[in-house]
Amino acid sequence: MYLGIDIGGTNLKAGLVDESGTLLRTRKEPLGRVSDPEELAARLAGMARAAAAEDLAQVQSVGMGVPGAVEGGTIVYTCNIPMKNIPMERMFRSHLDLPVHLGNDADCAALGEYHCGAGKGCRSLVAITLGTGIGGGMVFDGKIYEGLGMAGEVGHMVVEPGGVPCPCGRRGCWEQYASASGLRRMTWEAMEAHPESLLWTITGGKWERLNGGTAFKAARRGDEAARAVCGTYIRYLAQGITNLVNLLHPEVLAIGGGISNEREESLLRPVREIVDRECYASHGGRKTRVVKALLGNDAGVIGAAFLGRSR
Amino acid sequence: MYLGIDIGGTNLKAGLVDESGTLLRTRKEPLGRVSDPEELAARLAGMARAAAAEDLAQVQSVGMGVPGAVEGGTIVYTCNIPMKNIPMERMFRSHLDLPVHLGNDADCAALGEYHCGAGKGCRSLVAITLGTGIGGGMVFDGKIYEGLGMAGEVGHMVVEPGGVPCPCGRRGCWEQYASASGLRRMTWEAMEAHPESLLWTITGGKWERLNGGTAFKAARRGDEAARAVCGTYIRYLAQGITNLVNLLHPEVLAIGGGISNEREESLLRPVREIVDRECYASHGGRKTRVVKALLGNDAGVIGAAFLGRSR
Incomplete structure (x- = not known):
């Protein structure tokens, strides 16, 4: 034990x-x-x-x-x-x-996740966690890969040059767009641009009541501004995941964090569609399974x- | 043997x-x-x-x-x-x-490179080759890492969303900007925008006489348009390398291909400055050595x- x-x-x-x-x-x-x-x-x-x-x-x-x-x-x-x-x-x-x-x-x-979650039985796994930032971990052949010690800083790959400043010192880091905090910021920006949006009703206009699920909820009720936010979020998320798949071609890429609990058809399915279409292995070769992390907290x-x- | x-x-x-x-x-x-x-x-x-x-x-x-x-x-x-x-x-x-x-x-x-070149004696190496595209290979603890078989497609990480279309199907792939071909294209575009540029004299205005070294050569002679091209090229190259360093934190990142033969002060030094400043390990921790590949062809x-x- x-x-x-x-x-x-x-x-x-x-x-x-x-x-x-x-x-x-x-x-x-x-x-x-x-x-x-x-x-x-x-x-x-x-x-x-x-x-x-x-x-x-x-x-x-x-x-x-x-x-x-x-x-x-x-x-x-x-x-x-x-x-x-x-x-x-x-x-x-x-x-x-x-x-x-x-x-x-x-x-x-x-x-x-590798030993007893989404990656059970696989040989290579990349796990990302969508939270305040985007955490990343890699396990290859049963061993954590850490390079010189700090490998897996997936959130700090630039996906939008010159974009939103990141506390790490770069601009346009992935986690500024595809983390829960990134989604929250983009949702707030959409509210500012769309006073008619349902997002105002759902949150009562309060930043504290806005979370990673708010835009998805409003989008399901047909709110156009929220739909656009979700679309943008999914594109950024898929862009970074496709980068990871092209670089590491792992057997499993597991997505964790609160947002990963969104309904399959709202999040995981559209992300998978983009990754499957855009990844290099779409030209032949085996495909990475993009799945939800299973062990939660x-x-x-x-x-x-x-x-x-x-x- | x-x-x-x-x-x-x-x-x-x-x-x-x-x-x-x-x-x-x-x-x-x-x-x-x-x-x-x-x-x-x-x-x-x-x-x-x-x-x-x-x-x-x-x-x-x-x-x-x-x-x-x-x-x-x-x-x-x-x-x-x-x-x-x-x-x-x-x-x-x-x-x-x-x-x-x-x-x-x-x-x-x-x-x-891992066994008898730039990575001799190291435990983790990422090697990139700047050519028609950007090839990538990873060796961790003496073993090639290939994931499901196609890992290392570093050239197909998007660094400019919505950017230049890539034959792989994505837009804005790193190799459209930081490969030798990418540099050649950007040099040509600078020529079209700057009829006064020395680039015209050096190439005789011929696409065939334009190569990965042309902009560096003109920049050394003080040509402003060429300097701007080199600056842009170095920024894109460093952006992708910093992404790789943040993701993989290898002991050595070796750069090969014809362009890697440019003078140290024109290419490797400015790239290193950006990577050292922007990489996550700049906040503490050991730094990846960004070096020239040694074995050439x-x-x-x-x-x-x-x-x-x-x-």
Whole structure:
């Protein structure tokens, strides 16, 4: 058995996972304010111990998914939590002495989908998560591919030169157009341009009530402005996915994140149509399966648990 | 020792390569018209035998780089030569009975650079070749990564949505802007817009005398129109390379093809400046080395020879 820990931007989660990837027991708590890494390590060890409970003796290793960069047993940095060069493995083991494996959270999610989700049985998988940004993870022949450590920054491929500025420093990054936040921004712009749109009724004109599903909802009710937004969003999403398919030609490309729960006919089907038509393999050769990620919010913790198995 | 064969669009080349990747002996002839695959197999076997000469008994395997897609011992199709589903391994072995490994030519070039060129000693390499199109090959931990078989179509990532139509079916593909042909087209367009440009003098106004080096040459002599073309070219080249670095974060990204022979300060240095500034790893983490490919036209035959070693 393996323990998986998912350090999210909002929640901490620990889970006990068996050989088949089944999540047997979980512990979850809000991240809250993290000022002291030693304290975080102690909390994580406590949660892991609680998730393992009476099975602790059977646990072979602990995997930890971190929203940032890791190297060996060290968290190099994280995006949301102020941590830089934290020797997390050592800190954690002072509380719970088991082999510890650190990984990037998007990589862990991809590993989870590879072993027991949308990629089960495949040899190469690319998993993308449409959220605030676009996370990406790649698993080839059972191993996370990370290059020099930061591979998979799929959200930061430019799809619109000179386009919307991105905090990363470039302009026109994919995640400015095809993430949930990108869709939200485009929906808001459509509202500003179309005072007659149903989007106003649905949101009450409030930015806080606008989310990744709003445009799809209004489009289903026939709103023209919303339809146009969805069309634009799908084009951008498909443009980036086709790029990934042409570069990596994986057996499976899994799409996760809240937006991936949109109805098949509204999102996945039109995206697939564009990718199938535009990808290089359309000229012959096997086609990448573009599918919905299956593990939802559990992908991270399951994948983290599998870190020990794949290294 | 290993035999490598490079089936190019213009020439056929066979070479004998030792364990260290040194090319000991080569045979080269023009491709000519290929109507019969059996005849091509016989020619290739003859060239291989000639390259091996008295060392034939020491040859462990034959690798073959093909401009197209392969699967096992079969050439699925090639772009320039009319071949579809050709059982090349069987055909070749009926003339020279050695283990045969087929690979894509861009993959072979990457493998050559990985083992004994720009990537010597590294763990992950992406090699791109700026020619008629942009070829791409990836080698991770000594193995060619090919996904479902057609990975590495880096030239067909869209960098300019709605841009120049590409024969692949998409619009705005990277190779329409950053290949040698793309540069040639942009140079010609600059000539049409600038009758006063030095480009007219250098080329005598003839399309045939225009090549990937023309704009760089005129720019060095101070021609404004040519400078603008070079600037645009470098921006597009760097945009795609930064995308690749963000996605794959390889230890080495090697640039090959005729254009890569431009002076360091005209091409590689400005490209590197943009990539270093724009890549995600600029925020921390190790940086990809963006370098010139070192093996030139030999990369394909050396890499093909190494196919047997890496499988």
